Amino acid sequence: MIDVHSHILPGIDDGARDMKDALEMARLAVADGIRVMVATPHLFKHKNGDLGAINEKKVILEHLDRFRDRLAAEDIALEVLPGCDVPLSEKALSLLEEDRVMTVNDGNRYLLLELSHFAIPPSLEEICFRLQSQGLTPIITHPERHPLILERPERLEHLVDLGCLAQLTASSLTGGFGRQIARVSRQLVKKGYIHLLASDAHDPRHRPPRLSKAVSELSRLIGRERALAMVTHIPEKIIKGELAT
Protein backbone atom coordinates (compact mmCIF):
# COMPACT_ATOMS: atom_id res chain seq x y z
CA MET A 1 0.00 0.00 0.00
CA ILE A 2 0.95 3.64 -0.45
CA ASP A 3 0.19 6.22 2.25
CA VAL A 4 0.18 9.77 0.86
CA HIS A 5 -0.32 11.67 4.13
CA SER A 6 1.86 11.24 7.23
CA HIS A 7 3.70 13.29 9.82
CA ILE A 8 6.54 10.83 10.17
CA LEU A 9 9.56 13.13 9.82
CA PRO A 10 10.84 13.69 13.36
CA GLY A 11 10.96 17.05 15.13
CA ILE A 12 9.58 19.11 12.26
CA ASP A 13 5.92 19.58 13.29
CA ASP A 14 3.37 18.08 15.71
CA GLY A 15 4.03 14.58 14.31
CA ALA A 16 6.85 12.21 15.32
CA ARG A 17 8.60 13.74 18.34
CA ASP A 18 12.00 12.20 17.72
CA MET A 19 13.84 9.64 15.60
CA LYS A 20 12.82 6.81 17.93
CA ASP A 21 9.10 7.57 17.37
CA ALA A 22 9.61 8.00 13.64
CA LEU A 23 11.36 4.62 13.33
CA GLU A 24 8.62 2.98 15.38
CA MET A 25 6.03 4.50 13.05
CA ALA A 26 7.98 3.19 10.05
CA ARG A 27 8.03 -0.34 11.51
CA LEU A 28 4.28 -0.19 12.22
CA ALA A 29 3.62 0.98 8.67
CA VAL A 30 5.62 -1.87 7.14
CA ALA A 31 3.87 -4.39 9.42
CA ASP A 32 0.53 -3.04 8.20
CA GLY A 33 1.51 -3.56 4.55
CA ILE A 34 2.54 0.00 3.68
CA ARG A 35 5.60 0.07 1.42
CA VAL A 36 5.64 3.71 0.34
CA MET A 37 4.87 6.69 2.54
CA VAL A 38 4.76 10.35 1.60
CA ALA A 39 6.12 12.41 4.50
CA THR A 40 3.87 15.46 4.67
CA PRO A 41 4.85 17.79 7.54
CA HIS A 42 2.70 20.86 8.11
CA LEU A 43 3.93 23.82 6.04
CA PHE A 44 4.01 25.95 9.17
CA LYS A 45 5.82 24.37 12.06
CA HIS A 46 3.71 26.33 14.54
CA LYS A 47 -0.04 26.57 14.34
CA ASN A 48 0.08 30.37 14.33
CA GLY A 49 1.82 30.30 10.95
CA ASP A 50 5.01 31.87 12.35
CA LEU A 51 7.01 32.79 9.26
CA GLY A 52 10.25 32.05 11.11
CA ALA A 53 9.46 28.32 11.03
CA ILE A 54 8.41 27.26 7.55
CA ASN A 55 8.78 23.67 6.42
CA GLU A 56 9.72 24.71 2.93
CA LYS A 57 11.14 22.42 0.25
CA LYS A 58 14.78 22.50 1.32
CA VAL A 59 13.95 21.93 5.01
CA ILE A 60 11.82 18.89 4.17
CA LEU A 61 14.48 17.44 1.86
CA GLU A 62 17.19 17.81 4.54
CA HIS A 63 15.04 16.04 7.15
CA LEU A 64 14.04 13.38 4.62
CA ASP A 65 17.69 12.62 3.78
CA ARG A 66 18.52 12.06 7.44
CA PHE A 67 15.46 9.87 7.93
CA ARG A 68 16.18 7.75 4.85
CA ASP A 69 19.71 7.12 6.12
CA ARG A 70 18.36 5.88 9.46
CA LEU A 71 15.75 3.67 7.76
CA ALA A 72 18.52 2.08 5.70
CA ALA A 73 20.75 1.65 8.76
CA GLU A 74 17.86 -0.01 10.65
CA ASP A 75 17.01 -2.17 7.65
CA ILE A 76 13.39 -0.95 7.49
CA ALA A 77 11.91 -1.49 4.02
CA LEU A 78 9.86 1.68 3.79
CA GLU A 79 10.30 4.07 0.90
CA VAL A 80 9.68 7.63 2.07
CA LEU A 81 8.94 10.42 -0.39
CA PRO A 82 8.70 14.18 0.15
CA GLY A 83 5.44 16.04 0.52
CA CYS A 84 3.78 18.75 2.60
CA ASP A 85 0.48 19.31 4.40
CA VAL A 86 -0.50 22.77 3.17
CA PRO A 87 -3.19 24.89 4.83
CA LEU A 88 -5.37 26.94 2.53
CA SER A 89 -4.22 30.45 3.42
CA GLU A 90 -2.97 33.54 1.66
CA LYS A 91 0.45 33.01 3.23
CA ALA A 92 0.66 29.45 1.94
CA LEU A 93 -0.45 30.48 -1.55
CA SER A 94 2.17 33.20 -1.76
CA LEU A 95 4.89 30.73 -0.65
CA LEU A 96 3.63 28.38 -3.36
CA GLU A 97 4.07 31.13 -5.92
CA GLU A 98 7.64 31.56 -4.69
CA ASP A 99 8.20 27.83 -5.36
CA ARG A 100 8.97 27.13 -1.68
CA VAL A 101 6.16 24.63 -1.08
CA MET A 102 6.76 20.90 -1.51
CA THR A 103 4.21 19.19 -3.73
CA VAL A 104 3.59 15.41 -3.58
CA ASN A 105 6.90 13.72 -4.39
CA ASP A 106 8.19 17.09 -5.60
CA GLY A 107 6.28 16.46 -8.84
CA ASN A 108 4.57 19.87 -9.16
CA ARG A 109 1.39 18.00 -10.00
CA TYR A 110 -0.48 17.30 -6.71
CA LEU A 111 -0.76 19.37 -3.55
CA LEU A 112 -2.22 18.30 -0.19
CA LEU A 113 -4.55 21.10 0.82
CA GLU A 114 -6.20 21.46 4.22
CA LEU A 115 -9.27 23.69 4.38
CA SER A 116 -9.49 26.09 7.30
CA HIS A 117 -11.86 24.78 9.96
CA PHE A 118 -13.67 28.07 10.25
CA ALA A 119 -14.72 28.76 6.72
CA ILE A 120 -14.66 27.58 3.15
CA PRO A 121 -13.55 30.82 1.50
CA PRO A 122 -15.84 32.21 -1.20
CA SER A 123 -12.75 32.49 -3.41
CA LEU A 124 -12.07 28.74 -3.21
CA GLU A 125 -13.41 28.18 -6.72
CA GLU A 126 -11.01 30.77 -8.07
CA ILE A 127 -8.11 29.35 -6.01
CA CYS A 128 -8.75 25.84 -7.40
CA PHE A 129 -8.88 27.23 -10.91
CA ARG A 130 -5.63 29.14 -10.37
CA LEU A 131 -3.84 26.06 -9.01
CA GLN A 132 -5.10 23.93 -11.86
CA SER A 133 -4.00 26.45 -14.44
CA GLN A 134 -0.50 26.00 -12.95
CA GLY A 135 -0.89 22.24 -13.48
CA LEU A 136 -1.55 21.53 -9.78
CA THR A 137 -4.42 19.34 -8.60
CA PRO A 138 -5.44 20.03 -4.99
CA ILE A 139 -6.01 16.98 -2.80
CA ILE A 140 -8.43 18.07 -0.08
CA THR A 141 -7.29 16.39 3.13
CA HIS A 142 -9.75 14.77 5.56
CA PRO A 143 -12.95 16.56 4.40
CA GLU A 144 -14.86 14.28 6.79
CA ARG A 145 -13.35 16.17 9.74
CA HIS A 146 -14.33 19.60 8.44
CA PRO A 147 -17.26 21.12 10.41
CA LEU A 148 -18.82 22.75 7.34
CA ILE A 149 -18.68 19.50 5.36
CA LEU A 150 -20.03 17.54 8.34
CA GLU A 151 -22.92 19.96 8.28
CA ARG A 152 -23.51 19.68 4.51
CA PRO A 153 -21.55 16.84 2.84
CA GLU A 154 -22.61 18.03 -0.64
CA ARG A 155 -20.14 20.90 -0.21
CA LEU A 156 -17.45 18.33 -0.99
CA GLU A 157 -19.23 17.34 -4.19
CA HIS A 158 -18.81 20.90 -5.40
CA LEU A 159 -15.04 20.76 -4.75
CA VAL A 160 -14.76 17.43 -6.54
CA ASP A 161 -16.72 18.89 -9.47
CA LEU A 162 -14.14 21.68 -9.59
CA GLY A 163 -11.47 19.01 -10.18
CA CYS A 164 -10.16 18.52 -6.64
CA LEU A 165 -9.41 15.07 -5.26
CA ALA A 166 -10.45 14.12 -1.73
CA GLN A 167 -8.45 12.13 0.85
CA LEU A 168 -10.21 10.35 3.68
CA THR A 169 -8.31 9.59 6.90
CA ALA A 170 -8.21 5.87 7.70
CA SER A 171 -9.05 6.22 11.39
CA SER A 172 -12.06 8.43 10.61
CA LEU A 173 -13.68 5.43 8.99
CA THR A 174 -12.87 3.08 11.86
CA GLY A 175 -14.26 5.36 14.58
CA GLY A 176 -11.07 7.01 15.83
CA PHE A 177 -12.64 10.49 15.58
CA GLY A 178 -16.05 9.52 16.90
CA ARG A 179 -19.31 8.22 15.56
CA GLN A 180 -20.47 11.28 13.65
CA ILE A 181 -17.23 11.50 11.66
CA ALA A 182 -17.37 7.74 10.95
CA ARG A 183 -20.93 8.14 9.68
CA VAL A 184 -20.08 11.10 7.42
CA SER A 185 -17.01 9.20 6.19
CA ARG A 186 -19.18 6.28 5.08
CA GLN A 187 -21.59 8.68 3.47
CA LEU A 188 -18.85 10.49 1.49
CA VAL A 189 -17.36 7.17 0.35
CA LYS A 190 -20.71 5.79 -0.79
CA LYS A 191 -21.49 8.96 -2.71
CA GLY A 192 -18.21 8.53 -4.57
CA TYR A 193 -16.61 11.79 -3.41
CA ILE A 194 -13.48 10.11 -1.99
CA HIS A 195 -10.48 9.18 -4.13
CA LEU A 196 -7.83 8.27 -1.59
CA LEU A 197 -7.34 6.76 1.84
CA ALA A 198 -4.33 7.83 3.95
CA SER A 199 -3.26 7.55 7.58
CA ASP A 200 -2.39 11.17 8.48
CA ALA A 201 -0.25 9.43 11.12
CA HIS A 202 1.18 11.63 13.85
CA ASP A 203 2.71 9.17 16.34
CA PRO A 204 3.08 5.44 17.02
CA ARG A 205 0.40 5.23 19.73
CA HIS A 206 -2.66 7.47 19.25
CA ARG A 207 -2.47 8.16 15.52
CA PRO A 208 -0.36 5.35 14.04
CA PRO A 209 0.25 4.72 10.32
CA ARG A 210 -2.36 2.03 9.76
CA LEU A 211 -4.51 1.55 6.68
CA SER A 212 -5.50 -2.14 6.60
CA LYS A 213 -8.41 -1.98 9.05
CA ALA A 214 -9.97 0.96 7.20
CA VAL A 215 -9.44 -0.82 3.86
CA SER A 216 -11.55 -3.72 5.18
CA GLU A 217 -14.30 -1.27 6.12
CA LEU A 218 -13.98 0.45 2.72
CA SER A 219 -14.26 -2.95 0.99
CA ARG A 220 -17.51 -3.59 2.81
CA LEU A 221 -18.86 -0.25 1.53
CA ILE A 222 -17.66 -0.16 -2.08
CA GLY A 223 -16.12 -3.56 -2.82
CA ARG A 224 -12.58 -4.82 -2.47
CA GLU A 225 -11.31 -3.67 -5.85
CA ARG A 226 -12.29 -0.02 -5.47
CA ALA A 227 -11.16 0.01 -1.84
CA LEU A 228 -7.72 -1.33 -2.72
CA ALA A 229 -7.36 1.17 -5.58
CA MET A 230 -7.54 3.96 -3.00
CA VAL A 231 -4.33 2.72 -1.36
CA THR A 232 -2.57 1.29 -4.43
CA HIS A 233 -3.29 2.38 -8.05
CA ILE A 234 -4.61 5.88 -7.34
CA PRO A 235 -1.82 6.96 -4.92
CA GLU A 236 0.72 5.35 -7.25
CA LYS A 237 -0.43 7.61 -10.08
CA ILE A 238 -0.31 10.58 -7.74
CA ILE A 239 3.29 9.97 -6.68
CA LYS A 240 4.24 9.49 -10.33
CA GLY A 241 2.49 12.74 -11.25
CA GLU A 242 0.10 10.97 -13.61
CA LEU A 243 -3.62 11.50 -14.06
CA ALA A 244 -5.27 9.72 -11.13
CA THR A 245 -8.94 9.54 -12.08
Ligand SMILES: [Fe+2]
Ligand atom coordinates in the same frame (compact mmCIF):
# COMPACT_ATOMS: atom_id res chain seq x y z
FE1 LIG B 1 -1.96 16.09 8.27
